[in-house]
Amino acid sequence: MDDWVPVDRLLRLAEDVAQARGADFRDVAGELLRRLLDSGLMAVGDLGDSRFEAWRESGDELLAKAVRVLDGFDWDPRLGAYWPANTPKGDAAASGRQES
Secondary structure (H helix, E strand, O other): OOOOOOHHHHHHHHHHHHHHHOOOHHHHHHHHHHHHHHOOOEEEEEEEOOEEEEOOOOHHHHHHHHHHHHHHOOOOOOOOOOEEEEOHHHHHHHHOOOOO
16 A cells, blocks of 8 residues: 555466466456456556656546557566556555545
């Protein structure tokens, strides 16, 4: 909760889950991203002058952009794609408290 993580960490988690399920990790990663974004637990963006700068897109357009960027890195971005960040709702869920 105190720092952003590169999307690479999410992809490694998706690889572990996909291996256990015998699934394609890109499908697992895409579904995980969809759930995190649709539920409002996370935003994705870049690190810039004003620290974390969330992408302006939303909904399906945001997910499509996130997947398109990963496609451009052949799903191996090595810190070069984008950064997921908890929203206040995500921080509340991660800390086990209810968001007001």
